[in-house]
Amino acid sequence: MRYQGNAIAPTDVFDFDALTLKEEELEITAATFEYLKEARKVRYHRVRSGDTLSHIGRRYGVSVTKLCRLNGISRNSVLRIGQRLRIT
Structure with a gap:
């Protein structure tokens, strides 16, 4: 279920x-969408010696293509130690 594009748990x-509605009316408040704060957080990874895009991607469950798109780099870019890469 969605309200203005944001998911609401059907439960x-x-x-x-009982195969019924819990209530006739559902009050939608900020607490209904509290889970979005955590989901929309921007996370970064600081490159360490020996890191590769595929290694970083596996660690965070993100594809190399998505890492490249988020950071404006190509698959062949050289990673520098201390460089910050956006993960989400």
Whole structure:
């Protein structure tokens, strides 16, 4: 379920055991979308000696293509020690 493009857990609206709505009206507050704060955080990785794009990607579960796109680099870019790479 979505409200203005943001997901709402269906278990907040439906009682699947009884196959009914929990309430006739659902009050949507900031607390309903609290999970988005954590999901939208921008995270960075500081390059250390021996790091490669594929190693960093595996560590964080991000593809090399996405790492390159987020950081404006190519697959063949040389990583510098101390360089910050955006992960999310």
